[in-house]
Amino acid sequence: RWGLMGLGLSFGLAYLISALWSLEILHYKLPAFPLHIVFDSLWRMGLSALVMTEVVWTLARVIGANSGSGAVVRVVVSTIVGTATYVVMLIVLGSPELDDVRSRLPSMKSGAPAD
Numbered sequence: 001r002w003g004l005m006g007l008g009l010s011f012g013l014a015y016l017i018s019a020l021w022s023l024e025i026l027h028y029k030l031p032a033f034p035l036h037i038v039f040d041s042l043w044r045m046g047l048s049a050l051v052m053t054e055v056v057w058t059l060a061r062v063i064g065a066n067s068g069s070g071a072v073v074r075v076v077v078s079t080i081v082g083t084a085t086y087v088v089m090l091i092v093l094g095s096p097e098l099d100d101v102r103s104r105l106p107s108m109k110s111g112a113p114a115d
Contacts, residue, residue, distance in 0.1 A: 041097060048089035056082040 002009070042049055056078045064074025084094040 041095065044090060044093045044095045048086050048093065048095075050085040051089050052082050055085045 023035060023038060027033045059081055060074055060078045063077055064070040064072075087098075
């Protein structure tokens with residue numbers, strides 16, 4: 001009934017359930033494991049991915065083509081806009097992981113030598 005899309009959906013759901021179950025087992029085996037912090041990060045990433053998906057889907061329907069150079073334009077523009085949307089959403093939601101990324105990037109101060 002569902003065909004190939006159903007197969008993909010079943011694999012996706014199986015991996016999602018397995019991942020959540022693995023986190024629960026990890027928390028059970030290591031009570032000090034901060035499960036609530038992981039879920040706080042996951043909901044931010046999930047919401048950002050959902051918004052990014054909607055933006056890219058809408059954009060991809062109005063630009064480019066299904067073949068040739070139009071398809072390349074569609075993929076490149078959708079990738080750039082999708083990445084920007086995801087990062088902006090993480091900034092808006094106050095994702096603490098972005099602080100880790102910023103700390104690893106070289107300083108952009110003028111006159112400061114790069115390490």
